[in-house]
Amino acid sequence: MATKQILTLEDAKRIAAAADAEAQANGWKVSIVVVDDGGHMLYMQRSHDTRFGSVETAIAKARMSAALHIPTKASEDAVMSGRLIHLALPGVIPAEGGVPLERDGVVIGGLGISGVRSFQDGQIAAAGAAVLMQD
Secondary structure (H helix, E strand, C coil): CCCCCCCCHHHHHHHHHHHHHHHHHCCCCCEEEEEECCCCEEEEEECCCCCCHHHHHHHHHHHHHHHHCCCHHHHHHHHHCCCHHHHHCCCCCCCCCEEEEEECCEEEEEEEEECCCHHHHHHHHHHHHHHHHCC
């Protein structure tokens, strides 16, 4: 029987803490969502004064990244270059801020950030995902 790496709740909390630290360092109020490799939420937090609509967007970004194994920025870039088919794909959020979470080259989950401008969401997501590179 094969074995696989999994994303634990403790991993999710460390990832979210690093993302939150980046957001706070810049004064940004965001929602942070970590999902496992099946798109199931492991962890979610929202700054008390962040728009509640950012929660669903962060969930969608995290799930898309885990499902497709690509950052949501790739879909944003595709749409911006005229590949509008991305708008019709189920579950695709063409806005930066979602990244797949990898360990040893295997996608074990996704991280989604929403609440500020897309490139800022992406900066926060990169800071969170970097935690797994330190393991």
